Amino acid sequence: MLLIFLISSILISAAIYFIRNRFVLMFMSALFMISISAIGVYSYFNIDKGDSVYFKFDSISVILTFIMVILSIATFYHSRLYISRNDFSKKSISIYYATFILLTVSMTMAYFAENLVVMWVSIEASTLLVSILTFHERTKEALEATWKYLFISSLGIAFTFIGILFLSITASSQGITDLSISNLISISSSMNPLWLKVAFLLALTGFSAKMNLFPLHTVAVDAKTFAPTPISAFLSTALINIGFIGIFRFFTIISSTEILHWAQNVLLIAGIASILMAALQMFRVRNYKRLFAFSSLEHMGFIAIALGVGGLGYYAAILHLIFHSFVKASLFYQIEQAHQFFKSYWIENIGGYFKLNPVGGLAMILASISILAIPPSGLFISEFLAFKAMFLGGYQYIAIFVLLLLTVIIYKFSKFIFHLLYSEVPRDLKIENVKINPFESISQFLLLGLVIYLGIDPPIFFTNLINSAIAALN
Amino acid sequence: MTYLFIILYAITLVYFALSERVKKFIWLLAIQGIILFGIVFYSLNEIEIFDFIFILLETIIVKSLLIPSFLNKVRKHNQLKREDEPSIPVFYSIIVVVISILISFLLSNYLNDIHLHTQYFTISFASVIFGIYFIIIHKNIYSHLVGYLIIENGIFLLSLAVGNVMPLMVNLAVLLDVFMGVLVLGIFINRIGDTFNSVKLDQISKLKD
Numbered sequence: 001m002l003l004i005f006l007i008s009s010i011l012i013s014a015a016i017y018f019i020r021n022r023f024v025l026m027f028m029s030a031l032f033m034i035s036i037s038a039i040g041v042y043s044y045f046n047i048d049k050g051d052s053v054y055f056k057f058d059s060i061s062v063i064l065t066f067i068m069v070i071l072s073i074a075t076f077y078h079s080r081l082y083i084s085r086n087d088f089s090k091k092s093i094s095i096y097y098a099t100f101i102l103l104t105v106s107m108t109m110a111y112f113a114e115n116l117v118v119m120w121v122s123i124e125a126s127t128l129l130v131s132i133l134t135f136h137e138r139t140k141e142a143l144e145a146t147w148k149y150l151f152i153s154s155l156g157i158a159f160t161f162i163g164i165l166f167l168s169i170t171a172s173s174q175g176i177t178d179l180s181i182s183n184l185i186s187i188s189s190s191m192n193p194l195w196l197k198v199a200f201l202l203a204l205t206g207f208s209a210k211m212n213l214f215p216l217h218t219v220a221v222d223a224k225t226f227a228p229t230p231i232s233a234f235l236s237t238a239l240i241n242i243g244f245i246g247i248f249r250f251f252t253i254i255s256s257t258e259i260l261h262w263a264q265n266v267l268l269i270a271g272i273a274s275i276l277m278a279a280l281q282m283f284r285v286r287n288y289k290r291l292f293a294f295s296s297l298e299h300m301g302f303i304a305i306a307l308g309v310g311g312l313g314y315y316a317a318i319l320h321l322i323f324h325s326f327v328k329a330s331l332f333y334q335i336e337q338a339h340q341f342f343k344s345y346w347i348e349n350i351g352g353y354f355k356l357n358p359v360g361g362l363a364m365i366l367a368s369i370s371i372l373a374i375p376p377s378g379l380f381i382s383e384f385l386a387f388k389a390m391f392l393g394g395y396q397y398i399a400i401f402v403l404l405l406l407t408v409i410i411y412k413f414s415k416f417i418f419h420l421l422y423s424e425v426p427r428d429l430k431i432e433n434v435k436i437n438p439f440e441s442i443s444q445f446l447l448l449g450l451v452i453y454l455g456i457d458p459p460i461f462f463t464n465l466i467n468s469a470i471a472a473l474n
Numbered sequence: 475m476t477y478l479f480i481i482l483y484a485i486t487l488v489y490f491a492l493s494e495r496v497k498k499f500i501w502l503l504a505i506q507g508i509i510l511f512g513i514v515f516y517s518l519n520e521i522e523i524f525d526f527i528f529i530l531l532e533t534i535i536v537k538s539l540l541i542p543s544f545l546n547k548v549r550k551h552n553q554l555k556r557e558d559e560p561s562i563p564v565f566y567s568i569i570v571v572v573i574s575i576l577i578s579f580l581l582s583n584y585l586n587d588i589h590l591h592t593q594y595f596t597i598s599f600a601s602v603i604f605g606i607y608f609i610i611i612h613k614n615i616y617s618h619l620v621g622y623l624i625i626e627n628g629i630f631l632l633s634l635a636v637g638n639v640m641p642l643m644v645n646l647a648v649l650l651d652v653f654m655g656v657l658v659l660g661i662f663i664n665r666i667g668d669t670f671n672s673v674k675l676d677q678i679s680k681l682k683d
Contacts, residue, residue, distance in 0.1 A: 162629060
């Protein structure tokens with residue numbers, strides 16, 4: 001099934017690139033949206049079944065695919081608005097959409113990969129495709145951000161590959177040569193702990209560039225700042241989830257071994273360092289897209305800590321990842337709308353957004369409340385569960401330190417958002433030609449509403465999926 | 475014979491530390507490709523024939539011919555002749571190469587895993603460490619690409635160290651990594667050269683708050 005999806009998506013992408021006709025673009029995009037939604041539904045009804053020897057529809061991949069399907073539809077919609085408001089050539093537009101489709105496909109492959117090498121190849125492909133999209137506006141800054149992202153990510157992914165090779169050394173001593181994740185999990189308890197430790201460290205370092213986690217988080221921040229904003233939204237959510245699944249796969253292999261506690265400590269260190277870095281950067285940040293990117297660093301750090309704590313923390317980590325994806329995407333979509341008024345993302349050039357666009361301002365308030373994990377946001381539930389796990393697990397000092405850092409982040413983030421919404425409108429601002437349809441914020445309200453609903457009254461199938469995803473860890 | 479090629483590979487690392495000319499970097503990468511082929515050729519009794527043909531294409535065609543010629547084009551496009559003085563004197567770089575080989579040797583002896591070809595592991599690990607060092611000491615993105623390729627050659631040797639049990643897919647992954655990485659990175663170096671009129675790192679470090 002996935003092979004058919006892969007081939008048909010490549011053909012759709014090629015048609016968009018070569019034909020360069022508006023009707024073909026819309027038709028092919030719609031066709032792709034239908035096909036990727038179908039893959040999501042198909043995977044849900046075939047859960048825990050394999051799709052060839054290289055892919056498997058397990059719970060975590062189904063969850064992440066559903067997130068990606070929802071966000072790719074929203075990103076397509078906002079990309080349409082973004083493209084229509086800028087003067088891009090036909091070639092540039094076709095490259096944008098064709099690359100975006102291929103990026104979505106590579107992510108799908110990475111989520112469903114049952115083999116570590118297949119997952120690695122898919123993630124490597126996504127790096128190259130992200131670089132094309134980041135460079136879309138052809139500015140000096142975009143070029144620099146693209147170069148850094150491409151180079152550091154390539155280095156990171158090379159280290160991950162070394163980690164996979166190290167894992168294969170110890171796996172081969174147990175008679176496993178195919179690097180299938182299921183097979184690796186089945187023999188993990190008899191693997192050499194030293195090789196496992198080195199492999200995990202290398203994988204964590206490599207995937208940190210994707211997950212926006214310490215230590216290689218900086219390149220992801222730069223890429224998100226200078227990529228087209230709908231793409232920034234996608235990079236801050238679906239692409240982050242690719243990094244997460246990479247680390248999650250390695251962590252699952254380790255979870256039934258004697259080095260589990262060691263791996264959890266490594267995750268705790270990476271998580272605390274990430275939140276600390278995010279808190280420090282809040283004092284330096286001068287750009288809204290950068291602010292949101294550092295906010296992702298904070299949330300990914302929190303997810304790493306929740307995984308590191310274990311127990312209830314596992315559930316909280318997955319829940320947090322889901323909610324963060326929807327809320328962060330809403331923030332990016334909304335700031336792109338604000339950009340239409342201010343023509344800038346720099347904090348000093350922006351103010352009085354609520355006055356200029358009340359509906360958009362409302363969406364921004366709701367998204368900010370949600371990202372700061374203030375009730376009724378679903379993120380409040382996931383953070384509450386994670387803190388509960390920390391206190392129950394004897395990690396109270398870490399919990400207190402994280403709470404202090406989060407207080408700093410909440411204060412600085414709110415200050416910037418209040419500035420955006422309620423400060424004086426810049427005097428030299430020309431808004432005569434700016435026309436924003438209030439319905440452009442509808443996707444943000446839907447995503448934020450979904451986060452509130454799933455937080456307060458999650459349906460049974462939703463909690464079952466998360467419980468099934470973390471079953472291997474417990 | 476394999477040991478001879480491994481020693482030759484170690485010598486190329488020393489030459490990388492000694493060299494300052496960009497053209498020499500390209501030559502050394504081409505030579506490394508041939509040496510890698512030699513290493514694979516003398517491991518023939520341990521590798522299946524289909525893997526062997528694939529690795530042959532990967533080493534001779536891609537690593538020795540395609541990538542050096544592409545790098546040469548990028549070099550000419552950006553009019554690169556002589557590398558700026560690295561931030562650390564050559565003498566210290568040679569010491570780093572020797573130390574990285576020694577550490578790798580001691581590490582592979584310590585690991586002593588029967589599923590690991592220790593001779594390949596030693597040189598591959600040294601290559602990866604030196605590649606990282608090479609990137610750190612040079613302040614030019616072209617040299618960074620060269621450092622990346624040294625690391626990739628190290629990874630290739632590492633895949634050989636576990637080679638007799640690894641499927642074709644690993645080779646495919648290494649090939650994809652090198653080929654696509656170099657192609658895309660090379661294109662971006664050209665872009666940067668055109669846009670910033672320089673490939674020096676201090677010219678492309680503007681992304682700050």
